[in-house]
Amino acid sequence: MKISGYRVIKGKEQFNHTFGGVNWKTPVCVNCLAPMHLIFCFDLTDPRLNGHYKVKLESLPLVTCLNCSGYWAPQVFQLDPIANAITIVKQTDVEHWIMEDEDKLPVPLPLSNVKLIPLTKKDILLDDLDNDESFTLFGSEYICRLLGPPLFATDKIQKRCSSCSKEMQYIATVCSEDYDSEGLIHEGFSFHIGESFIFFYLCTDCLRLETEMQSTS
16 A cells, blocks of 8 residues: 655644654663653554554654764664653764754753645655755755655665564654744744754564664755
């Protein structure tokens, strides 16, 4: 079955999709020694999602540390739906860079409701057509793509679970707001993570969440 993709934008709908908040307990980053950010949390009672994620989860979190170089390298997390907690399995940061205090994003991120709207034709990058508009819209009109075809900044990503070796399922990509598009995801709030695309993958058997970053610079 072909799965449609969605833009994640601020706004309310009948399902409890959120940006920020503390719906899951996030781990402490081994680099900067601060709690990691819960960026988005998706309500898996939404039929647009629960037909895809056949897992024993009520919600699906996207987590990483945005205040240091931790997200620059691949990360592996374990989701515990009983404790509603996330633990670090592997964090491969070798840069050990930490953002200046005045530039750090708050932990937790401010809580706001978000909703899903279908990706448009302009959001889809065709293999045989250079479509710069897809990249222009991502960050200027929305900062998260859920499901659908990934918009890779460089090379395609194929991930296998570090536990069971099965192919992982692509979940979402998160990028930074453009500086002239602040407030896209939370009124009066600036979400800036540099020129980065953070990709999230899930093993539905092991409940392992993996990230990988690509730079658009």
